[in-house]
Amino acid sequence: MQADWLWGLAGGLMIGTAGALYLLIHGRIMGASGILGGLVDGTERQNRLERLAFLAGLVLAPLLLAGAWGAQTNLTGNWALILGGGLLVGFGTRLANGCTSGHGVCGISRLSWRGIVATLFYILAGGVTMALLRHALGWL
Amino acid sequence: MRALSAFLTGGLFGLGLLVSGMTDTLKVQGWLDVFGDWDPTLAFVMGGAILPMVLAWRIAARRRVSVLGDAMPGPARRGIGGDLVLGSVLFGAGWALAGLCPGPALAVLGFGGMGGVGFLVAMCGGMVLAKPLRSRGSALPKGSQMDIRHLTPDYAVSPQITPEDMATLKGLGFTTVIDNRPDGEIPAEWSAEVMAEAAAAQGLAFVVNPIRPGDFSDAVLAAQGAAIAGGGKVFAYCASGNRSSCAWAMSAPGPLSTEERIAIPARFGYNLEGLRARIAALRG
Numbered sequence: 001m002q003a004d005w006l007w008g009l010a011g012g013l014m015i016g017t018a019g020a021l022y023l024l025i026h027g028r029i030m031g032a033s034g035i036l037g038g039l040v041d042g043t044e045r046q047n048r049l050e051r052l053a054f055l056a057g058l059v060l061a062p063l064l065l066a067g068a069w070g071a072q073t074n075l076t077g078n079w080a081l082i083l084g085g086g087l088l089v090g091f092g093t094r095l096a097n098g099c100t101s102g103h104g105v106c107g108i109s110r111l112s113w114r115g116i117v118a119t120l121f122y123i124l125a126g127g128v129t130m131a132l133l134r135h136a137l138g139w140l
Numbered sequence: 141m142r143a144l145s146a147f148l149t150g151g152l153f154g155l156g157l158l159v160s161g162m163t164d165t166l167k168v169q170g171w172l173d174v175f176g177d178w179d180p181t182l183a184f185v186m187g188g189a190i191l192p193m194v195l196a197w198r199i200a201a202r203r204r205v206s207v208l209g210d211a212m213p214g215p216a217r218r219g220i221g222g223d224l225v226l227g228s229v230l231f232g233a234g235w236a237l238a239g240l241c242p243g244p245a246l247a248v249l250g251f252g253g254m255g256g257v258g259f260l261v262a263m264c265g266g267m268v269l270a271k272p273l274r275s276r277g278s279a280l281p282k283g284s285q286m287d288i289r290h291l292t293p294d295y296a297v298s299p300q301i302t303p304e305d306m307a308t309l310k311g312l313g314f315t316t317v318i319d320n321r322p323d324g325e326i327p328a329e330w331s332a333e334v335m336a337e338a339a340a341a342q343g344l345a346f347v348v349n350p351i352r353p354g355d356f357s358d359a360v361l362a363a364q365g366a367a368i369a370g371g372g373k374v375f376a377y378c379a380s381g382n383r384s385s386c387a388w389a390m391s392a393p394g395p396l397s398t399e400e401r402i403a404i405p406a407r408f409g410y411n412l413e414g415l416r417a418r419i420a421a422l423r424g
Contacts, residue, residue, distance in 0.1 A: 004167075005180065005184045006184075007159055007161060007181075008160045008181040008182065008183075008184035008185045008188065009160075009185070009187070009188040010159055010160070010188070011159035011161065011162070011185055011188070012156065012184060012186060012188020012189040012190075013156075013188040013189070013191065013192060014153075014155055014156030014159060014160070015156035015185070015189040016156075016188060016189035016190060016192035017156075018149050018152040019153070019192070019193050019196065020192040020193055020195065021145075021149045022149050023193075023196045023200055023213070024199060024200060024203075024206060025145050025149070025206055025207045025208055026142070026146065026149075026206055026210055027208070027211055027212050028210070028213065029213055030149070032245075033242040033267070036246065037267045040267045041267055041268050041271040046302060046304060049142070049143050050143060050146045051146070053142075053143035053150065054146040054149060054150035055246060056147055057147040057151035057152075057153070058151065058154040058243070058247055059249045059250055060154075061150070061152070061155050061158075062154040062157065062158045062247040062248065063249070063251060065155065065158060066158060066251040069158055069159070071158055071163055071251065072164060073163055073165055073248045073251070073253070073255075073256060074165050074167075074239075075165050075239070075240070075248070075252055075253070075255040076239075077255065081238050082237075082259050082262065083258060084237055084238075084262075085235070085237030086238065086245070086258065086260065086261070086263040086266060087234065087262045087263070087265060087269075088230050088231065088233055088234025089234035089235060089240065089241060089242060089263050089266065090234075090263035090266025090267040090270070091227075091266035091267070091269050091270045092226075092228065092229070092230030092231030092232070092233075092266070092270075093227065093242055093267070094267045094270035094271070095223050095226060095230065095270050095273055096223065096226075096228045096231060097223070097227070099231060099241050099242045100235075100242070101243050104186060104189075105186070105189040105190055107216070108186075108190055109190045109193030109196075110193075110194075110197045110216055112217075113216075113220060114216065114217055114220060114224055115216070117220050117224060118224055118227075118228040119228075121224075121228035121229050121232060122229070122232030123172070123232060124232065125228065125230070125232030125233050126172040126233065126235045126236040127172050127173075127174040127175070127232075127236075128233075129172070129233040129236035129237065130174070130175075130176075130236040131173075131174070131175045134169075134173060135175060135176060140169065
């Protein structure tokens, strides 16, 4: 679609605005893996309610509007890819202490070297994995 | 209020992910398919998201606390270790496999079917597995946002702290904690009573010396001076550390000149020029 990049930009601005509000109102960095991870592994006991409320909004808003928006996840039906991908994403983001939102959006915007390096490596690794799976092995 | 604001912010984040196409795994995989039919949309998403954040960081740098009174995040952590690189490589590989990263994995929970649920469960499993390997990074425990500013080796100030921070202060060798914030301006969970209890549990002396902005009465200064003169390492907090710094400048015993009493807090961004005459009169 021609307008994809425009929607991408508009959605990106919304994501960035959410991050800006979280920083200026709550004094916290909006990182999805950190907000979820701290609850899942029980390491962060502060601000539990705030974290749960954030996650509830993150799940509910798309749930309510996905139908009207006509959103498709196009998620693979291959359970090996789903579970393997989930494990790697969960493990990797916690080891690296951040994901696309924390390192990518919030880190790069303050010129954090850790954010920039992490983003380079996960995009590089994603690109290589995609090349292997789709073009070398033909799995995707 | 806090929960509502977080809920709305999470909702906006989720809608942004939906609108941008980040919840469409084919789009994400298309972005990672650099050697095939590359889809550049995600570059616009990233760019669009970074713009408001650049502005937000600039505003944050000029504020000591958030709208809700939380301490702003400290400076970005430094040091690029193996954990950061290895973790990011594993994350990138997993991102390519299914086309979901943590934010979108949550955003698709409501409409992504069983596959989406399975991905989220596996992701949480991976997070738990990583727990024993997570590096501690800084001297402060994870989750602590304390930004301790040493005006002297024995006197430090900071923005609002939490009861959990008392153990850290104890570990850093502090013996006395001064609360310079009137209870009226802080949430109940950080009231002087709660903080005093947390300090007592760590064996720290706790001095309640509330200062309304700009109101440095003789009684306030006498109390601050007495706590500092009491010896040991003293830690004082208020909303930003500014009042704790001003009170120190006007009350700390010792040979420091007026010039030093203004210049030292200035290193941390506290402007005491307006108090020059009073500092000179009291301590010069």
